[in-house]
Amino acid sequence: MRSQFKCTVNGNALELQAYPMERLLDVLREQLRLTGTKEGCGEGECGACTVMIDGQIVNSCLVPVAQVEGCDIKTIEGIAVSESQLHAVQQAFIDCGGAQCGICTPGMVIAAVNLLEKTPNPTEPEIRNGLAGNLCRCTGYMKIFESVVRACQR
Ligand code: FES
Ligand code: FES
Numbered sequence: 001m002r003s004q005f006k007c008t009v010n011g012n013a014l015e016l017q018a019y020p021m022e023r024l025l026d027v028l029r030e031q032l033r034l035t036g037t038k039e040g041c042g043e044g045e046c047g048a049c050t051v052m053i054d055g056q057i058v059n060s061c062l063v064p065v066a067q068v069e070g071c072d073i074k075t076i077e078g079i080a081v082s083e084s085q086l087h088a089v090q091q092a093f094i095d096c097g098g099a100q101c102g103i104c105t106p107g108m109v110i111a112a113v114n115l116l117e118k119t120p121n122p123t124e125p126e127i128r129n130g131l132a133g134n135l136c137r138c139t140g141y142m143k144i145f146e147s148v149v150r151a152c153q154r
Contacts, residue, residue: 007068009034010078020066025049027065028075036076036106040135047134050107051075057114057133076106079113088154089113089147098147100138108134112148121152 005016009032018027025042028034028051040048042061049060052074079087089112092098099105108131115122115130122130127148136144 003066005065005069007070008072010074016065018065021064023061024051024063024065024068024073025060028060028073034075034077038103038106040103045135046104047107047111048104050110050134052110052114055114055117057111059133074110076109079109087113089116089151092147092150092154093144096143096147096150098139098144104134104136104138108136108144112151115148116151122148124149127152 002017002019005018007014007016009028014032016027016031018031025037025039028037029039037051037060038048039061040046044059044062047059050057051060052058053063053068053071055072079090081087086094087109089109093105093109098108111131111134112127115127119126119130127145131141131144131148
């Protein structure tokens with residue numbers, strides 16, 4: 001039976017109607033049409049589905065929607081500073097060529113934004129560690145790493 005869940009998504013208070021064990025990933029993409037969050041492996045291995053819940057990065061493919069009752073969720077759609085200004089991490093990915101197919105990019109950006117929120121001036125090992133849960137099959141990791149370094153310099 002479907003139940004009602006209250007949460008905040010990208011600053012908007014919402015009431016979701018969903019089966020408790022529905023994946024947060026599916027609710028975001030199919031019910032809320034927030035399709036920036038991508039599905040890669042669906043098994044918690046690739047990080048393509050990364051979102052923030054209460055300031056922590058999580059793989060939304062592993063989260064039953066019942067667990068987000070009362071939580072504050074942020075997806076890639078809520079990362080930009082405004083409609084006309086991207087977040088420094090998003091802009092750096094564009095400037096440094098950190099995205100190719102883009103499947104991994106929303107998760108990479110969320111992980112990098114979370115890292116910089118917690119550690120404004122990360123060391124190189126801290127950047128690598130912050131992105132360790134996110135896999136990319138396209139760019140290799142140097143351009144992504146350079147993107148995060150560039151974002152730190154803004
Ligand atoms: S789709 Fe969730 S970790 Fe790969
Ligand atoms: S840009 Fe394609 S998986 Fe990373």
